Amino acid sequence: MNSIKQSIFIILILIFQVPASIFAQRLWTDQGDQYYEFSEKGIEMVNPKNGMRSIFLSQQSLIPKGITTALKVENFSISKNKELILLYTNSKRVWRENTRGDYWVYNKKSSQLQQLGKQFPASQLMFAKFNPQADKVAYVNKADHNVYVEDLANGRIVAVTKDGTDRLINGTFDWVYEEEFGCKDGFRWSPDGTSIAYWKLDARNIRNFLMINNTDSLYSYTIPVEYPKVGQSPSACSIWTYEIATGKNTMLNIPGDPNQHYIPRMEWCFDGKQVILEQLNRKQNESKIYIVALSDNKAQNIHQEQSDSWIDIKARWNNNDPSGWDWVQGGKAFIWVSEKDGWRKIYQIDLSGNEKLVMKADYDMINLDFFDPKNEMIYFTASPSNATQKYLYSVSTKGGVPKRLTPASFEGTCDYDISKNGKIAIFNFSNRATLQHNAVIELPTHKILVDFDFKRQKKVSDGIAEFFKVKTTDGIELDGWMVKPLDFDPNKKYPVVFMVYGEPASQTVLDNFGAGYNSLYKGNMAQDGYIYISLDNRGTPAPKGSLWRKSIYRNIGQLNIRDQALATQEILKWPFVDNSRVAVWGWSGGGSSTLNLLGQYPQIYKTGIAIAAVANQLLYDNVYQERYMGLPQENLADFENGSPLKYAKNIKGNLLYIHGTGDDNVHYQNAEVLINELIKNNVQFQLMSYPNRSHSISEGQGTHEHLKTLFTNYLKLHCPPGGR
The missing domain is CATH 3.40.50.1820 (Alpha/Beta hydrolase fold, catalytic domain)
Incomplete structure (x- = not known):
């Protein structure tokens, strides 16, 4: 029900002529010293320290055979072997965001473009991603709510699921999961690429709410939305795995009534032999973490927390994205966040359920901005003494008293886009009177390497x-x-x-x-x-x-x-x-x-x-x-x-x-x-x-x-x- 943040962006863009591009999330290179940017030349790599640009994928490379215009790429990912680029284009809206579209693969060796899922209607593929070997891509077809795997060598497409309908949803989510949990992408490749784990939502008992369109045709027509009203049971939720070699689908044996709980988070464990997930009861005041071993399909409850009100999930402090599991100690433990002692703090839990406090301070973490497992460092934002502001802090994964990194001279709201190696960040600062964007800082020193390239000061006449x-x-x-x-x-x-x-x-x-x-x-x-x-x-x-x-x-x-x-x-x-x-x-x-x-x-x-x-x-x-x-x-x-x-x-x-x-x-x-x-x-x-x-x-x-x-x-x- 929230439109406040969107309104603030509209204010800044329309009233103060702030470029919309400053709000875009950058895609950093794996090395962390550069980021990718779309331009008229194609996809460029930008070195934020010196502004130097180089072509990563030229505009000419984005022109498919038999077509005269280049693809308008909206997002992309790169295979682990760096040889293939998965391009997302022609996107269309699903509920809040443009999460369905077309996908193409560009092969850097052959300089060829290959469209995925050509047999499906346009703009219907969702969340496509390479397997670790980069010889297959899995995706969801929005038209039938099934998961598919496509072989890049021969173009053969295999249906992972075959029971999908508008009410039996595989690999993605229904309206309410997206709106309230931030869940959109509903499947994961295993670390070794031999299996896929995915959500299945059974919304057949959820009634449609019918909106009516009276203006776009001679006769009115209804627009159905499967929408569980308060007091109605949610969609039944289950987690399944699919073996690539055998084509076998297995439902994980998770305790509880699937019609009376939610599973807002799920990922593979490091070893690829277990799946880890968070389960919330219907009231959302009890959280359980289960690990399910594929060998015997038995779920082990390693952690449990209860509240006399409700328990927030990761989406609440991770830009409305609940995905990802923050592993430490080579996958033997993970980072967790809880408010159980009255403050939102960072903890560490191992696979046996042993827990220790990481953030030893009595104040709230606002956002978990970056987790650097290599250097055992967590970067987060907080503001212990002023609830209207936000600053960057760091704490070791081993535990300790957090250290404020933002200098005292920046009094207001501080946002950071941290590179994948955790060594530099793009720093944006604003307060009631000042807006400054795109400084490059060094971490953890917060030394400014490149000054802000966009500065705006309110006039007194603005109010x-x-x-x-x-x-x-x-x-x-x-x-x-x-x-x-x-x-x-x-x-x-x-x-x-x-x-x-x-x-x-x-x-x-x-x-x-x-x-x-x-x-x-x-x-x-x-x-x-x-x-x-x-x-x-x-x-x-x-x-x-x-x-x-x-x-x-x-x-x-x-x-x-x-x-x-x-x-x-x-x-x-x-x-x-x-x-x-x-x-x-x-x-x-x-x-x-x-x-x-x-x-x-x-x-x-x-x-x-x-x-x-x-x-x-x-x-x-x-x-x-x-x-x-x-x-x-x-x-x-x-x-x-x-x-x-x-x-x-x-x-x-x-x-x-x-x-x-x-x-x-x-x-x-x-x-x-x-x-x-x-x-x-x-x-x-x-x-x-x-x-x-x-x-x-x-x-x-x-x-x-x-x-x-x-x-x-x-x-x-x-x-x-x-x-x-």
């Missing part, structure tokens, strides 16, 4: 955020940022606009270049005379310890709303705030918070703009809602008491509700049940439906400009700007 803390009458201290009007006069009173999210998926109060900007406001809020504020309540994923983050368990729509409202009450005591002009807006979970604030605290909030909100928590997906709220079969009242639907009748102020009818994430169904409740109670409001737009409301010509104009005009009309 620069100032950070503050506010304590509620409950004794809870919240972080916030605020942008004051450019002509601020402390003797006048100004309208205040709150931007809210408030749920566990995202943090809004961050000391970065996007702080204080509203991507939906057409113009300059500070120049027009608004005070613009955002607050992070309890339950947001700030690095303040697990008690802060998990106090919202079974309390979404209640605790977060109370924190926001009580903090707003304190802010309204400021002499320059006009309590008759108080507005709030939010998107997705923030839209839900907006509706709840209007309904639960109508005496405070006079105007609200809610976008793509969950009106009834019982209408959202099972993985997200059950993780944070429990099972409705056990605590239904918590879902009802946290849903905006319950409080819609209390809304007294101005409400603009916005939703895309093609939203496969937060269904338009939420808008219609909310509308019915508002009508029943004669609550007047305005509605804007965007036909066939998804959760981002980004599709279609003129959409973004229309949404900005709508948002801005409504805000100015019902919460007029300027001091009085």
Whole structure:
């Protein structure tokens, strides 16, 4: 339900003309001293220390036989023997990302291009990868949800699975696994290339949610999405292996009911004879690590952890990617992350389940940025004393007190793209007023080898955020940022606009270049005379310890709303705030918070703009809602008491509700049940439906400009700007 990070990128690109390329993740060479970059010349290798470029694969090499134009390569991988290049092109969207497309193999010796899976429809292959011997490629065909292996020498294609359908999914995942666990690529070659391990999801018991398209044909038609609503059992999940030599498929014998658990992570052990996986129970408050030996197909539970709320998986601190297993000691042990002592810390677990603490410090790791097994070093980001910022730390895999590497002169948000050898990194820095990108630093010294090549400083006329803390009458201290009007006069009173999210998926109060900007406001809020504020309540994923983050368990729509409202009450005591002009807006979970604030605290909030909100928590997906709220079969009242639907009748102020009818994430169904409740109670409001737009409301010509104009005009009309 999160669109905050995407909005920040839009702000930087559109308002400040920041090149979109600075957000791209680089593909480093294995040696780590160079990275690959796409250009008009083809694929180039760039030495970041001196800027020297060399052609890795020329544009001419990317022209298939019989075609006059070069392939538009979007990603690629290189075989272990460095002789073959696997090229990804012509991609199409699957749910959130473009994960299906066409694959070609370029042979450097023969200078030939070979298309894979030519027998399949265009743009249907997913997650293709070489085997270790580089004589075969495995991939998923999205059209039939089966895994295939193609022999590069003779082009022979063998079906690994044959039972795939739109509901029996092999080698990839259903909607909810991708959305809530970050799982997309669902198969792995064994280290010796003799076998493939893969997920199989049985979604045959998951009902379709039908979206309707009324505009693109003479007669309307429905678009089915297999979508497990909260309270409904998930897809049955199992792990299988396939032997290349014999063609034998074997389901791994994993304890538990496959209809009542999740397997968000799975990899091969170093020896290629065992598979390791993490299993979560349906409530996601119990995590088990199993090792399954292929020889006897017996699962050994080597580690178990329980929580009185929920347990996060790797995707939460690894850029929404749960893949990979961080091995140490030559595969005899691995790195693990847990919050069991109140802080998100790094541990080491061996294959017998023996555990030791690596990160000996009482604060949260934010992201695990890089793991260097050769030099036994872990690089991670943290910010022990300021939850709005982020800095680079290192700690030995043997354990110890982490060392801060980011110099004190960089105060704000620091991001690092570390090379594969761990010796250098591309360093990006920003705070509320400054944006600097693409410096090259040495690790672990953090010595700058090449200065930033992109620098941007906000003008005072842009409106620069100032950070503050506010304590509620409950004794809870919240972080916030605020942008004051450019002509601020402390003797006048100004309208205040709150931007809210408030749920566990995202943090809004961050000391970065996007702080204080509203991507939906057409113009300059500070120049027009608004005070613009955002607050992070309890339950947001700030690095303040697990008690802060998990106090919202079974309390979404209640605790977060109370924190926001009580903090707003304190802010309204400021002499320059006009309590008759108080507005709030939010998107997705923030839209839900907006509706709840209007309904639960109508005496405070006079105007609200809610976008793509969950009106009834019982209408959202099972993985997200059950993780944070429990099972409705056990605590239904918590879902009802946290849903905006319950409080819609209390809304007294101005409400603009916005939703895309093609939203496969937060269904338009939420808008219609909310509308019915508002009508029943004669609550007047305005509605804007965007036909066939998804959760981002980004599709279609003129959409973004229309949404900005709508948002801005409504805000100015019902919460007029300027001091009085």
